[in-house]
Amino acid sequence: MGEEIKVLQFGLGPIGNKVTQYIAGRAYLEIVGGIDIDPDKVGKDVGELAGLDPVGAIVTDDAGKLLGESDAEAVVLTTTSSLESIKPQVLEIVEQKKNVISTCEELSYPWITGPEISKEIDEAARANGVTVLGTGINPGFLMDALPVALSGVCREVKSVLVERIQDAQYRRIPFQKKIGAGLTTEGFARKKEEGTLRHVGLTESIHMIASSLGWTLDKTEDIIEPIIADQTTSTDAMTIKEGDARGVCQTGRGWMNGEEVVTLVFRAAIAEPDPRDRIFISGTPDIDSTIKGGVNGDIATCAITVNAIAPTVKARPGLLTMTDMPTVCALV
Amino acid sequence: MGEEIKVLQFGLGPIGNKVTQYIAGRAYLEIVGGIDIDPDKVGKDVGELAGLDPVGAIVTDDAGKLLGESDAEAVVLTTTSSLESIKPQVLEIVEQKKNVISTCEELSYPWITGPEISKEIDEAARANGVTVLGTGINPGFLMDALPVALSGVCREVKSVLVERIQDAQYRRIPFQKKIGAGLTTEGFARKKEEGTLRHVGLTESIHMIASSLGWTLDKTEDIIEPIIADQTTSTDAMTIKEGDARGVCQTGRGWMNGEEVVTLVFRAAIAEPDPRDRIFISGTPDIDSTIKGGVNGDIATCAITVNAIAPTVKARPGLLTMTDMPTVCALV
Numbered sequence: 001m002g003e004e005i006k007v008l009q010f011g012l013g014p015i016g017n018k019v020t021q022y023i024a025g026r027a028y029l030e031i032v033g034g035i036d037i038d039p040d041k042v043g044k045d046v047g048e049l050a051g052l053d054p055v056g057a058i059v060t061d062d063a064g065k066l067l068g069e070s071d072a073e074a075v076v077l078t079t080t081s082s083l084e085s086i087k088p089q090v091l092e093i094v095e096q097k098k099n100v101i102s103t104c105e106e107l108s109y110p111w112i113t114g115p116e117i118s119k120e121i122d123e124a125a126r127a128n129g130v131t132v133l134g135t136g137i138n139p140g141f142l143m144d145a146l147p148v149a150l151s152g153v154c155r156e157v158k159s160v161l162v163e164r165i166q167d168a169q170y171r172r173i174p175f176q177k178k179i180g181a182g183l184t185t186e187g188f189a190r191k192k193e194e195g196t197l198r199h200v201g202l203t204e205s206i207h208m209i210a211s212s213l214g215w216t217l218d219k220t221e222d223i224i225e226p227i228i229a230d231q232t233t234s235t236d237a238m239t240i241k242e243g244d245a246r247g248v249c250q251t252g253r254g255w256m257n258g259e260e261v262v263t264l265v266f267r268a269a270i271a272e273p274d275p276r277d278r279i280f281i282s283g284t285p286d287i288d289s290t291i292k293g294g295v296n297g298d299i300a301t302c303a304i305t306v307n308a309i310a311p312t313v314k315a316r317p318g319l320l321t322m323t324d325m326p327t328v329c330a331l332v
Numbered sequence: 333m334g335e336e337i338k339v340l341q342f343g344l345g346p347i348g349n350k351v352t353q354y355i356a357g358r359a360y361l362e363i364v365g366g367i368d369i370d371p372d373k374v375g376k377d378v379g380e381l382a383g384l385d386p387v388g389a390i391v392t393d394d395a396g397k398l399l400g401e402s403d404a405e406a407v408v409l410t411t412t413s414s415l416e417s418i419k420p421q422v423l424e425i426v427e428q429k430k431n432v433i434s435t436c437e438e439l440s441y442p443w444i445t446g447p448e449i450s451k452e453i454d455e456a457a458r459a460n461g462v463t464v465l466g467t468g469i470n471p472g473f474l475m476d477a478l479p480v481a482l483s484g485v486c487r488e489v490k491s492v493l494v495e496r497i498q499d500a501q502y503r504r505i506p507f508q509k510k511i512g513a514g515l516t517t518e519g520f521a522r523k524k525e526e527g528t529l530r531h532v533g534l535t536e537s538i539h540m541i542a543s544s545l546g547w548t549l550d551k552t553e554d555i556i557e558p559i560i561a562d563q564t565t566s567t568d569a570m571t572i573k574e575g576d577a578r579g580v581c582q583t584g585r586g587w588m589n590g591e592e593v594v595t596l597v598f599r600a601a602i603a604e605p606d607p608r609d610r611i612f613i614s615g616t617p618d619i620d621s622t623i624k625g626g627v628n629g630d631i632a633t634c635a636i637t638v639n640a641i642a643p644t645v646k647a648r649p650g651l652l653t654m655t656d657m658p659t660v661c662a663l664v
Contacts (some may be wrong), residue, residue: 025487025488029334137485140445141484141485145659146481146482147483148661149659149660149661150478151639151661152473152636152639152661153469153473153474153632153640154356154632154635154637154639154662155354155357155631155634155635155662156664157661157662157664187626202630212659212663213661213663213664214663214664215664283662284631284635285505285627285628285631285632287623287627288625289622290621290624291619291620291621292621292622295485295617295619296617298618299485299487300485300617303484303486303487303616304484304485306487307483307486315561316648322659323657323661324659325659326655326656326657326658327481327544327654327655327656327657328481329480329481329483329484329544329545329655330483330487330488330489330615331544331545331546332488332545
């Protein structure tokens with residue numbers, strides 16, 4: 001690989017800390033600084049925050065100062081899911097001529113949902129000769145970039161269906177709570193109203209697929225529904241009564257010329273049968289691809305983020321999406 | 333897409349003709365010429381050779397003249413599996429500043445098996461500002477680029493197994509003969525000796541995987557064995573006696589530090605059960621991905637070749653492999 005790539009960690013929540021752990025396993029990557037606004041984290045070593053030995057990189061809350069002084073080439077940005085909120089952070093990093101690899105879901109394919117912000121980020125990135133990439137397992141790979149890649153073997157594609165089905169039974173408790181498990185239907189409706197149940201990114205995934213295939217969509221839809229327990233179910237963390245929610249089903253749909261051509265189904269629930277990541281392309285030929293058991297989202301999001309660092313640093317300048325990139329892989 | 337991409341077809345065998353058909357279905361591609369040395373094809377219309385209406389492009393055997401005069405941006409090169417044989421054709425095209433998309437199996441990842449030719453082609457392509465890509469379903473995607481892409485979600489990869497299992501029962505008769513179906517074990521051994529049984533590309537696929545993951549292999553292996561019928565089996569085309577070959581099993585292996593880390597199994601036989609394309613990555617996490625029924629090779633090779641034309645024309649100059657490319661997909 002030649003020289004090490006120096007990386008700053010911007011955002012030191014659970015994802016940021018796991019990214020730190022994964023970077024520590026890659027000889028060609030080195031963490032040289034951390035940024036977080038949490039006073040409990042400022043002044044601490046980025047390695048120690050991640051449960052590792054110190055790496056000699058101390059967390060600061062002064063992003064501008066660190067970005068201006070550091071010779072890092074890349075910043076892993078894990079602060080928010082929102083394109084609008086992340087924009088000033090991305091621009092600040094880009095102006096310091098550093099590449100951005102972000103888990104921000106809305107940055108994964110922002111060209112349709114946020115065309116002006118996309119253009120602004122793209123122009124700033126080009127002007128500064130750096131690359132901005134939004135990535136992650138979903139959005140970023142399983143429900144968008146991977147089906148797009150599989151379409152490469154097709155003469156024709158009529159429609160794309162992706163199912164990401166997860167049994168939350170053995171996932172961490174915050175995840176079980178996040179998907180609404182154990183809530184009454186009223187509680188579920190309230191949480192949905194608050195917006196905290198929503199998996200961010202289905203719309204971005206639909207647009208990535210459609211744009212890649214040259215499709216102009218009439219409209220998209222993103223619907224959240226509870227999955228209701230038809231019997232009482234217990235996990236280590238909770239008991240779910242019959243009639244209460246055992247999880248969430250979120251469905252994204254994209255229409256072209258009045259027909260549904262993209263369907264993304266994301267189900268995560270306690271005791272959900274047959275967990276899998278399935279892609280079905282109706283076309284010539286049909287492609288019916290299934291990852292048995294599904295891909296663990298916690299590991300995979302951090303892995304693909306870390307795996308994307310080196311290719312992003314080498315990629316052409318601009319705001320890129322996963323389909324613009326050379327293949328992101330587990331380079332050791 | 334803006335303007336149409338003008339394409340020359342170099343090699344008008346079965347693959348070249350099918351590529352012509354697929355190009356005809358893409359509004360942004362236009363065939364403007366054909367090259368073949370077969371006197372039966374010279375002077376004929378490329379469209380008519382493919383069973384279509386005439387496209388106004390006449391086949392010539394004077395490659396140099398057509399390449400020099402044509403304003404085509406891309407040449408689809410489907411003449412040979414051999415890197416050494418294709419080299420002069422690639423260089424001739426590149427010197428006329430045209431991009432090359434080829435189904436030549438040995439061109440799919442030639443960096444390890446033919447480093448000098450690779451360097452020569454790469455330098456010529458860069459000097460002329462064009463891109464050279466070897467692609468196809470296998471090698472080029474199912475047994476190399478796709479497993480590499482799937483590794484992107486892994487923190488760590490210990491080994492990669494790919495199984496491409498095909499039931500040849502319903503494939504065209506030349507394919508059934510090609511895989512040695514119906515031969516006695518002596519006949520199979522003779523055909524293997526002649527070299528006509530060999531599926532070209534397993535070694536290239538092994539190297540694409542290993543190089544992408546940053547692995548330096550000790551050695552590779554490519555073994556061809558008959559699959560023996562344990563009972564008499566009849567197809568429309570032939571009867572296979574018990575004890576004779578019903579097809580071929582070809583296994584590619586790559587070792588690193590004395591351990592087998594890449595295993596590619598290509599089985600094609602009459603009445604082969606459970607046809608599939610399976611990728612198993614042993615790592616963190618394990619990834620076990622299967623395309624049900626497997627991907628039809630005849631369609632897919634031509635589809636991915638046609639799908640690769642536009643991205644190759646746009647890609648950076650040089651000799652690229654499928655993992656260097658932005659995602660190749662079924663753009664309409």
